[in-house]
Amino acid sequence: xxxxxxxxxxxxxxxxxxxxxxxxxxxxxLAGVSRATVSYVLNNTSAVRISEPTRRRVHExxxxxxxxxxxxxxxxxxxxxxxVLMPTPHVAxxxxxxxxxNELQWALSRLDYTVVQYGGVGLRGDEAARAWAxxxxxxxIVPSGGLGPxxxxxxxxxxxxxxxxxxxxxxxxxxxxxxxHGGVGYxxxxxxxERGRRRIGVVVPQEPGLGIYSRPRLEGIRxxxxxxxxxxxxxxxxxxxxxxxxxxxxxRSLDLDAVFAYNDEYAMLVMRALQxxxxxxxxxxxxxxxxxxxxxxxLRPRLSTVHLDLPAGRDLAELVDRAVREPGLAPTTHDVxxxxxxxxxxx
Amino acid sequence: xxxxxxxxxxxxxxxxxxxxxxxxxxxxxLAGVSRATVSYVLNNTSAVRISEPTRRRVHExxxxxxxxxxxxxxxxxxxxxxxVLMPTPHVAxxxxxxxxxNELQWALSRLDYTVVQYGGVGLRGDEAARAWAxxxxxxxIVPSGGLGPxxxxxxxxxxxxxxxxxxxxxxxxxxxxxxxHGGVGYxxxxxxxERGRRRIGVVVPQEPGLGIYSRPRLEGIRxxxxxxxxxxxxxxxxxxxxxxxxxxxxxRSLDLDAVFAYNDEYAMLVMRALQxxxxxxxxxxxxxxxxxxxxxxxLRPRLSTVHLDLPAGRDLAELVDRAVREPGLAPTTHDVxxxxxxxxxxx
DNA sequence: TTGAAAGCGATACCAG
DNA sequence: CTGGTATCGCTTTCAA
Numbered sequence: 042x043x044x045x046x047x048x049x050x051x052x053x054x055x056x057x058x059x060x061x062x063x064x065x066x067x068x069x070x071l072a073g074v075s076r077a078t079v080s081y082v083l084n085n086t087s088a089v090r091i092s093e094p095t096r097r098r099v100h101e102x103x104x105x106x107x108x109x110x111x112x113x114x115x116x117x118x119x120x121x122x123x124x125v126l127m128p129t130p131h132v133a134x135x136x137x138x139x140x141x142x143n144e145l146q147w148a149l150s151r152l153d154y155t156v157v158q159y160g161g162v163g164l165r166g167d168e169a170a171r172a173w174a175x176x177x178x179x180x181x182i183v184p185s186g187g188l189g190p191x192x193x194x195x196x197x198x199x200x201x202x203x204x205x206x207x208x209x210x211x212x213x214x215x216x217x218x219x220x221x222h223g224g225v226g227y228x229x230x231x232x233x234x235e236r237g238r239r240r241i242g243v244v245v246p247q248e249p250g251l252g253i254y255s256r257p258r259l260e261g262i263r264x265x266x267x268x269x270x271x272x273x274x275x276x277x278x279x280x281x282x283x284x285x286x287x288x289x290x291x292x293r294s295l296d297l298d299a300v301f302a303y304n305d306e307y308a309m310l311v312m313r314a315l316q317x318x319x320x321x322x323x324x325x326x327x328x329x330x331x332x333x334x335x336x337x338x339x340l341r342p343r344l345s346t347v348h349l350d351l352p353a354g355r356d357l358a359e360l361v362d363r364a365v366r367e368p369g370l371a372p373t374t375h376d377v378x379x380x381x382x383x384x385x386x387x388x
Numbered sequence: 389x390x391x392x393x394x395x396x397x398x399x400x401x402x403x404x405x406x407x408x409x410x411x412x413x414x415x416x417x418l419a420g421v422s423r424a425t426v427s428y429v430l431n432n433t434s435a436v437r438i439s440e441p442t443r444r445r446v447h448e449x450x451x452x453x454x455x456x457x458x459x460x461x462x463x464x465x466x467x468x469x470x471x472v473l474m475p476t477p478h479v480a481x482x483x484x485x486x487x488x489x490n491e492l493q494w495a496l497s498r499l500d501y502t503v504v505q506y507g508g509v510g511l512r513g514d515e516a517a518r519a520w521a522x523x524x525x526x527x528x529i530v531p532s533g534g535l536g537p538x539x540x541x542x543x544x545x546x547x548x549x550x551x552x553x554x555x556x557x558x559x560x561x562x563x564x565x566x567x568x569h570g571g572v573g574y575x576x577x578x579x580x581x582e583r584g585r586r587r588i589g590v591v592v593p594q595e596p597g598l599g600i601y602s603r604p605r606l607e608g609i610r611x612x613x614x615x616x617x618x619x620x621x622x623x624x625x626x627x628x629x630x631x632x633x634x635x636x637x638x639x640r641s642l643d644l645d646a647v648f649a650y651n652d653e654y655a656m657l658v659m660r661a662l663q664x665x666x667x668x669x670x671x672x673x674x675x676x677x678x679x680x681x682x683x684x685x686x687l688r689p690r691l692s693t694v695h696l697d698l699p700a701g702r703d704l705a706e707l708v709d710r711a712v713r714e715p716g717l718a719p720t721t722h723d724v725x726x727x728x729x730x731x732x733x734x735x
Numbered sequence: 736t737t738g739a740a741a742g743c744g745a746t747a748c749c750a751g
Numbered sequence: 752c753t754g755g756t757a758t759c760g761c762t763t764t765c766a767a
Contacts, residue, residue, distance in 0.1 A: 062524075062547045064760055075738045080762055088763095092736065107545045112522040113460035113469075114760035117743050122460075129493070129505065139486070146476070146507045158476065158505035160493045175459040177409075198454045200409045282685060306683075313686040336653075336683065338629060339660040411744055422754045427746055435747090437752065461744035464759050 063106040072102035079103075083110070116177070121200065125154045125361065126178035128169065130185055130250075137332050137349065138184070144354030145182075152362050154179070167192045174199035180361050183207065183215075185253055190214055203364030204372075205357070209257055216364060217374045218352060222254050223261035224380040225347050229301045229329050230265025230273075232345070232382045238299035238327050239271045244307050247279040255303055258331070262301055276300065280310065289314035298326060299388070305330035305337045308344055312387065327388040342386030350379030410453040419449035426450075430457070463524070468547065472501045472708065473525035475516065477532055477597075484679050484696065485531070491701030492529070499709050501526070514539045521546035527708050530554065530562075532600060537561055550711030551719075552704070556604055563711060564721045565699055569601050570608035571727040572694050576648045576676050577612025577620075579692070579729045585646035585674050586618045591654050594626040602650055605678070609648055623647070625654065632661035639667055645674065646735070652677035652684045652693055659687065659734065674735040689733030697726030 065083075069076045074095060081089045082099040091099075102108075116122035127142070146156045157178070164172055170192035173181055180203040181196055190213035193204050197214060204215040211217050226243070233241055243262055245255050259275065266273050274297060278284055292315060302308035308330030312322060320326055322342055329345040330337055337344035364370050412430075416423045421442060428436045429446040438446075449455075463469035474489070493503045504525070511519055517539035520528055527550040528543050537560035540551050544561060551562040558564050573590075580588055590609055592602050606622065613620055621644060625631055639662060649655035655677030659669060667673055669689055676692045677684055684691035711717050 062545060065762095066760080076761080077739080077763080078737060081737090084762085086763090090736070095736080107542055109518055109521040109542065109546045111464070111524060111760050113464050113524065114743090115762075117458070117460050117464060117745095117759095118761050118763085120743065150507060156507040158507070160497060160503040160505070171456055174456040177458060177460065195454060195456065198409060199456045280682070282682075309683065309686055313688075335627070335629075336656065339656055341660075412746095413744080423745075424747080424755080425753060428753090431746085433747090439752065442753085458744050461759090462746080464743095464761095465745050465747090467759065 063108045065108070065110070067106055068099065068102045068108050071106060072098040074099060122177060122179055123154050124176065124178045125149055125156050125180045125182060126173055126176060127156060127158050127182045128173065128184065129158045129160045137334070137351070141351045141354060142184070145357055146354075148355045148358035149361065152358055154358075154361070167195060170195045174201070177201075179203070180205065180365055182357075182361065186210070187253075188212065188215075202368045203361055205361055205364070209253065211374045214372055216360060216372045218357070218377045219374060220351075220378040221376055221380075222257035222378070223264065224378060225331050225349065226258035226261025226263075226301065227265045228261075228347050228380045228382050229258075229331065230262035230271075232384065233299045233301065233327060233329065233388065234265065234269055234271050236299075236327060236388055240274070240297045240299070241266065241271055242274045242276045242295065242297040242300040244276050244278050244300060244302045244311060246303055246307060247277055247284075251303075258301075258303065278307065278311070280307065282310070282314070285310045285314035286317075289318040289320065292318060292320055292326070300326060300328055302328060302330050304332045305334040305344060305346055306332075308346070308387075309336060309340060312340065312344065323386070323388050329382075329388045333383055338385070340387070345385045345388035346383050348381045348383050350377075350381065352377045410455045412455070412457070414453055415446065415449045415455050418453060419445040421446060469524060469526055470501050471523065471525045472496055472503050472527045472529060473520055473523060474503060474505050474529045475520065475531065476505045476507045484681070484698070488698045488701060489531070492704055493701070495702045495705035496708065499705055501705075501708070514542065517542045521548070524548075526550070527552065527712055529704075529708065532567075533557070534600075535559065535562075549715045550708050552708055552711070556600070558721045561719055563707060563719045565704070565724045566721060567698075567725040568723055568727075569604035569725065570611065571725060572678050572696065573605035573608025573610075573648065574612045575608075575694050575727045575729050576605075576678065577609035577618075579731065580646045580648065580674060580676065580735065581612065581616055581618050583674060583735055586616075587621070587644045587646070588613065588618060589621045589623045589642065589644040589647040591623050591625050591647060591649045591658060593650055593654060594624055594631075598650075605648075605650065625658070627654065627657065629657070629661070632657045633664075636661035636665040636667065639665060639673070645672070647673060647675050649675060649677050651679045652681040652691060653679075655691055655693070655734075656683060656687060659691065670733070670735050676729075676735045680730055685732070687734070692732045692735035693730050695728045695730050697724075697728065699724045 065076050065079045069079045079099055081091055082096050149156050170188060174196050177200050181201050183206040186208040193212060193214040196204050206212055206215045206217050207220050208217050243259050245259060263273055276288060278288060300311060302311045308328055312328045315322060315326055322328055331347040333346045333348035337346050412423050412426045416426045426446055429438055429443050496503050517535060521543050524547050528548050530553040533555040535553060540559060540561040543551050553559055553562045553564050554567050555564050590606050610620055625635060647658060649658045655675055659675045662669060662673055669675055678694040680693045680695035684693050
């Protein structure tokens, strides 16, 4: 890491008399009108007609002072805001989610909402909900579970008209889009079994925050082997080459014929390690990932994967908008995570 | 994409009498004390001593009502906030930046700042600056240029005590950490020339927002060949397999012996396509990427790359904190992007 | 067409 | 120890 040099603190340098920030009252004074008039002009209030010369004077004064309205004061007065709060996920999620959230953000902006990602780092559950509630957002979108019915209640009591969660399970009071990661594991499991595999290893990432995804995926593959003669073996794995190397070195003693690698990045890591150990893919070991990243198509053999159908950001934005406009709307719960196996060459 | 089913709008459902959100006045009423006392108790104001029974009553009332303080009202009254605003980058940047920003966010939280990522989608330059200024953040961290001295001035006039930019060039009034992407290209160029390459292709991504990074990298490699007999050829490339395939098919007619692929992901794409075309790496074509992603080490041959030394999030957080606490501090400008070639097997 | 003033929610001063 | 009250910046009636 490059060091940022420490700057000698220029003690008590009499800074150029930091003018305090201009308010609408300052604009009014400079333009020689009342604050009300300033408000009318700058907000283009249609209910009131202001003479053209006055408008110009106000605009000029505002520009001269560099006036910028104070959002907090405004929404305090208005009693509501159009802020949609989206807590940032605690763990670095993959490129798939980034893309989804970009799309969502864009769609919400189109509907005239201000999207704010809030970094509640140390907080969990209800504590987090309280922190979010302090901002009085009109809606909250929680990317990944972790919020119980009490948390939802806190948010609603403090004015949130919609709480939308992407969660593995339904939560009382919230609109929930159920991202059934179990289906991802299940699809992978069915696929491997259909291709004649019986002794399936399942990579379980060691990164702490990934459990909410990896556990359901593991459960899903367990469901898939249920009633068959196939077996499932957990393979804990850190995301680094050494760990993958150790796994590969042990591979033959594990006596497995397939591996579901949690996602494509872990799959690449595992596949590389197995190949370096001289293990043939897919003959000796079938490998399947998940997320359908571009990188999987670039591997040799091409990586089989489970493609995730996330909801369109646009649809989610519309759900939020509807919930905001009709607070009476009963919270809904939908399964929205499609899982489709993309069979390529590694399985 | 999975459709979210449209919900029949339950017209005018008499919602369960949405109690309006509780204020400190409500708490005061329920506890039988004044609003001032509520404030003292809930903020643990040390200058004032409140009797234990009163404290308990206030706390109980607050809990019963589910009271959550109103951040906007509080900071309006206080005249300042501890919000650090970080506009979200317009273009999906790579995993390297995500990691850096996560670290930064964590470090700022430790210093008791509230980090807010703000999605100003359609806005650019001064317009964006005005939108940010409305939130009255105590500091603004701009991830990637695009803000001129006027924009900085707007932010400062509206109360921002620090404006920190990660930018290719110095900007008046802002603390600037110069991310010299030119150095990345330069290092790659020097490396290739030292290894005897003379006809260097440089991948220029076609994704719109990537120009701010790719242009300086290209300029850097131009600087590196200056005064040598080596040449530089631009290779526009979209991030998909077809485009890479076309490039590879044309490769021999281009008569190049090396390629700097903008970053590791493009490098993987290009390397794969070249290999599929039967072009030997590094013999026929040397390939070097940038960003030093894990994936490069997993490729065969292992990908040479330019490692970027980003500033530590912790250091940047401290710079922000110092600037906030000493507004008189003169804005500083530092070069902070180290570039180190990691020579592996592809070059 | 414009101005005076109330009030959004929380805090901090000054009395009591 | 506790309560009244002015205040932050802005919008919006109601009067003039």
